[in-house]
Amino acid sequence: MPHLIRTAAIACGLAVAFSAHAAKPAKPTKAAKTTAAASAGPVEIDLANQLGQAAEGRLQQLVERFNHEQKDFVVKLVPLAEGGKPAALNLVRRQDMADFLSQKGRLKPLYQVMSEAKVPFSAASLSTDLKAGVSDEKGKLVALPVAYSTPVLFYNKAAFRKAGLDPEKPPKTWWEMQETAGKLFDAGYQCPYTSSWPTWVHVDNLSALSSAPVATAKGELVFNGLAEVKHVAMLASWTKAKYFRHFGRRDEADKHFASGECAMITTDSAAHTEFREASGIDLGVSPMPHHDDVYGGRQHTLADGASLWVGGGYKPLEYKAAARFVAFLMAPESQVELARMYGQVPLTQAARNALKAKVVQDRDPTSEVAYASLKGEGGQPQLRVSAIDPVRAIVDEELEAVWDDQKPAKAALDTAVARGNALLSAKPALKKAVPF
Structure with a gap:
């Protein structure tokens, strides 16, 4: 088709050139302009x-x-x-x-x-x-x-077998995670469990799973409720027990799982493309664990x-x-x-x-585990703490104070909420999920 268009254009041009008495050319049509653009x-x-x-x-x-x-x-x-x-x-x-x-x-x-x-x-x-x-x-x-x-739990089936755990029965709740981490530690693993993207996983998604909003309808941050405080306090106790290792604010923990150093990790489901190629990893995947004592039971994760x-x-x-x-x-x-x-x-x-x-x-x-975890609700709510980078940095800083045993969970989350709200008051445009 492009050949025919070019041929027609050349023929048209020759006809005009050899017609000395031709009338003034008509204004180019829209189609002619498109043809000229295509020929360029x-x-x-x-x-x-x-x-x-x-x-x-x-x-x-x-x-x-x-x-x-x-x-x-x-x-x-x-x-x-x-x-x-x-x-x-x-x-x-x-x-x-x-x-x-x-x-x-x-x-x-x-x-x-x-x-x-x-x-x-x-x-x-x-x-x-x-x-x-x-x-x-x-x-x-x-x-x-x-x-x-969306966040999921990846685990090394080889590590489970070494610890005497059933590799086809990963932990579903955070209480089961604690028991599993303990057995992995006893089997010689110095990093039973780790996590990438702490704010995304342990604030945004933990809150969604527990039906606890991270913000009000007006965009005021409120992720310092009972569900979040209890969860962060639990991770603090795991840090002391050497069940949980923290490696950074983004995806730094991924490489520690891929290397076989850590036996379990909560991170984005997208990481499976890296993990499945990792040497020595017999990859297992399960939905992100939930707290089984929250009102309404397990809800959904976010995408x-x-x-x-x-x-x-x-x-x-x-x-x-x-x-x-x-x-x-x-x-x-x-x-x-x-x-x-x-x-x-x-x-x-x-x-x-x-x-x-x-x-x-x-x-x-x-991918099927991820879809099942989203439950058709992964698009709600619109506001995500981790998507507002300056607020995410504040939350990560306060969480690290908990991991380092410098602050209790309640004080750290209260401070993160206060600092985050002050920032959003000064820059309200950051609350908008889209600019239109």
Whole structure:
């Protein structure tokens, strides 16, 4: 088809050139302008990201497939620059979200981009678990939750066997976790249990599992209630007993589990892509434990992660390129590829069904465990403490004071709430989950 278009354009040009008495050319039509733009070569757009080298390398494979499968558009990976103009496409991690979203007016809602580009897009097909932080007040999708996950418990079945534990019966409650950690310690493990992303796991998700809100409807932080205080105090006692080891504020603990040093870890479900390749790890996975004495029983975990945002101020053809790439990412085969590369939760039921066949092949049930843990409620509430990076830093600092035996749990959480609310009062824009 492109060959025929170019041939027609050349013939038209020759006819005009050899007609000396031709009338003044008519104003170019919209179709003619589009043809001229196409003849100039593919439209190139940037996809900015802050992924590490290995993760970016895997994303590059997907981008190259998009670039190869069609010839009208080219997507190029570039670093995400802080404070600069957003690229046409921007892959933003959970921990960077608040700063990035403060750039009001410099982003364009995804639903608007897809509509104006006339690229088919069914936002309704997305799992409701995955819409937190990417939907506006009317429920319209303003970004794509391209790499969301939820906390789960990973454990080393080999370590369980060494400790005389049943490798097919992981702990379901925090009380069972304590008993399991004790047996692992007695079997010689100096790190029975660890956790990455302390605020995300032990504040946001612990609260959701316990039906305890982290904030009021007006955005006032209240994560210093009984459920949270009891949980943090329990972890403090485990630290003293050497059942729990803390390695950092982000995902530093992941490598200590992958190396075999730690027998159990609570971290994002996406980590399974790294763990299943780790030498000496016979990987087991289970939902994040819950406290069985809370009112109403076990509730649900939350979904969050990296999302894809569209920058403002670009040309229609550049938005067309962005829309086509989003549609490419939504295809079930791309979703399966993303899930297997990054461990993300599939966006749609069609993608989830397509992945199930691969689950049998990979013998990795993590995505199904993650979905079961979300229970269809993973998109609520919208406000996540861990997504507001300056508040997350405060909470991590106070939690570390507990782990280091410098403060009791109640005092640390009270201080974290007071400091966090003071910060949000000074910068209320940080409370907004989306900038539209």
